[in-house]
Amino acid sequence: MADIAAPRHSAPVVTDADVKRTYGVDSSFGAVAPEDFEVVRARDVDDVVEVMKEAQARRIPVVPQGARTGLNGAAVATQGCIVLNTERLNAIEAIDPVEGIGIAGPGVVTEEFKKAARVERMFYPPDPASAASSTIGGNVATNAGGLCCIKYGVTADYIRGLQVVLPGGEIVTTGRRTATSSAGLDLTGLFLGSEGTLGVITQVVAKLVPAPEDPLTVLATFDSLTAAAEAIVALRRDPQPPCLLEFLDEPSIAAVQALADYGFPQGCAAALLVQSDRPGHVAEDTRRYADIMTAHGATEVALADDAQEADALLAGRRALNVALEARGPNLIEDMCVPIRALPRVVEEGRALCAAHGVEVTMSGHGGDGNLHPSIFFDPADPDSRARGFAAFGDLADLAIALGGTISGEHGIGTIKAPYLRRQVGDAAIARMRQIKAVFDPHGICNPGKTYTA
Ligand SMILES: Cc1cc2nc3c(=O)[nH]c(=O)nc-3n(C[C@H](O)[C@H](O)[C@H](O)COP(=O)(O)OP(=O)(O)OC[C@H]3O[C@@H](n4cnc5c(N)ncnc54)[C@H](O)[C@@H]3O)c2cc1C
Structure with missing residues (x-):
């Protein structure tokens, strides 16, 4: 491998070792920066061109990088790579x-x-x-x-x-x-x-x-997951479907309420947050959504009267990631399943996690069938870690078995790479690699991630 310590491009390189380390990882679970890598913070397209010329000529792997909020390890540095960060191309x-x-x-x-x-x-x-x-x-x-x-x-x-x-x-x-x-x-x-x-x-x-109208929000709580899932199906069938339909289960609500009082009632099995932004019809739509959820067993329904109240109702959902982090280390799944399979995902997913002795919260973009089960375990304990990852793999298999996908939105990166072949099959992986070779004949672009792993 080429000596990346002696760059031949003139793009700005991060020299401070501590700062550099922060560019070595993204937001994925347990990400660790390698020992040896370079970080370029490109100022313009010319910098990118120069680095990509050098990288190809010297066969140096390049990890393109944005803000490092990725949750799957795709933006994590690899040994001997150039991290090519594009945050400064921000015009x-x-x-x-x-x-x-x-x-x-x-x-x-x-x-x-x-x-x-x-x-x-x-x-x-x-x-x-x-x-x-x-x-x-x-x-x-x-x-x-x-x-x-x-x-x-x-x-x-x-x-x-x-x-x-x-x-x-x-x-x-x-x-x-x-x-x-x-x-x-x-x-x-x-x-x-x-x-x-x-x-x-x-x-x-x-x-x-x-631009649509400022949205209004309805918050509804349910005594059973099945009732909440059925309400989602009914809302999906509305001729004017919501612009937002988020799902939180009881442990997710408890985590949010432990962070601060966001107004969620304790002890309910699930909550749905629903919004309309349809110009001229926001109030009418949200009232109808409230009625639909009541008809499907909602125990409590709170309707925002104005944009401020609407934001307040959604604040708990926006705080969810922070709340789950505060609860402890967790590995976030990102499965998307057919909407009607939601109750099965929640029930069977919980059972799979229980079988491995790990706790799980279920929440996410319920209206799309895109859930983010968060699996809680102790990463420092090898046994707990093995059980956590086993549950993660089982949930990926469950998504595939239900006709869904192992990633609704976060991508594959390194964390999901072992499961991609199971979903798309050998022939698709082979074609993806052939397409990559057309653009990247020497395989220097983010090797070891997603379908290249
Ligand atoms: C609290 C939290 C909430 C989140 N919620 C959501 C959500 O609701 N929906 C969702 O989809 N995701 C969500 N994510 C995941 C993440 O924010 C997204 O994947 C996001 O698109 C990553 O953007 P980034 O700029 O941070 O990219 P990075 O994490 O830096 O990189 C992500 C991928 O993009 C590639 N990349 C970055 N820039 C370039 C470039 N210029 N050229 C080529 N490749 C590039 C990297 O190589 C890597 O493969 C969440 C993450 C966090 C931490």
């Missing part, structure tokens, strides 16, 4: 309400892009719970989902085109800037969810839609 180049597009550097923080669109009364819908810190580039590379997918879909539904720097330094422009185009193969789609394995994204052209 919002255009918000164009006429074309309905926004053009941004990959390092633009998701929330900042959403705010910029709002100024022009436009809306960039993708809304990962990490929006305040994740980057648009990272969102594209993971095909991030979030809280409002039930109505608006995922990041892939909003990406019109990209600029990408390939290994060797070639710049490729994919997709379209215009409203329509029928010119050639859809290369943009290949980069969505590619987790840094094909090249480095240096510009994102995103579709914007007219």
Whole structure:
């Protein structure tokens, strides 16, 4: 392997050892930085080109990186690699309400892009719970989902085109800037969810839609998981479905309430948070959602009267990740199953975890069937750790068995890599690797992650 300690590019390198270590890991469970790696914080596309030229010439692995909020290990440094961080490519180049597009550097923080669109009364819908810190580039590379997918879909539904720097330094422009185009193969789609394995994204052209109304929220609690799951199915069948439909089970609610009083009643089996943002119909929609949930056994229903109350009701959901961290070390699953399979996932998932002697909380984007079971165990205890990971694997298998996917939105990275083949099969993995070789013939882009592992 080449000596990365003697870089031949002029892009800025992080020299402080402590700072460098922080760039060695993402937010995945138990991530550890390797001993030997370089961190480049690219200032512009030229820096990226230079690094990708050098990396290919010297066969140095490159780990593209955004804000390191990823939960699957895809942005973790590997021994002898260059971490190529794109946070500083953070210019919002255009918000164009006429074309309905926004053009941004990959390092633009998701929330900042959403705010910029709002100024022009436009809306960039993708809304990962990490929006305040994740980057648009990272969102594209993971095909991030979030809280409002039930109505608006995922990041892939909003990406019109990209600029990408390939290994060797070639710049490729994919997709379209215009409203329509029928010119050639859809290369943009290949980069969505590619987790840094094909090249480095240096510009994102995103579709914007007219801004909706400020949402209102309904909070409903249930005595049984089945009742909550049936209410989700009924809400999905509403002719004007919600823009947000989040699910929390009893242990998730207890964790949130242990953090602060967010107004969730204790002791209920499940809670649903539901929103409408349909212009001119927000109050009417939320009242109807409340009635639907009452008809399906909701024991308590709280309806926000204004945007402030709506935010307050959602605050507990937004605090969930912090609350679960405060409860203890936990490994987050990210399974998406057909909506009707939700009760089975919750019941059977709990039983699988109990069989391994580990606790689990069930919560997530229930309206999409995208749950994030969080498995609690002691990572320092080898036996507890083995049981925790065994439960994690069993939950992945359960998702596949129910016709779902092992990742609804977080991607595969290293943590899920052992299970990908089980879901997609040998033939698909082989084709993914062949496609990678077209863009990255020497395999320097994020090797060892997702389908390359
Ligand atoms: C509290 C919390 C809540 C979260 N909630 C959600 C949620 O609701 N929905 C959801 O989908 N995810 C969620 N996530 C996961 C995470 O925020 C997303 O995966 C996000 O898209 C990662 O963005 P990032 O900028 O941090 O990328 P990183 O973590 O730095 O990288 C993620 C992947 O993108 C690649 N990458 C980054 N930048 C580039 C680039 N310029 N070119 C090529 N590849 C690149 C990396 O190689 C890696 O494979 C959450 C995470 C946390 C910590």
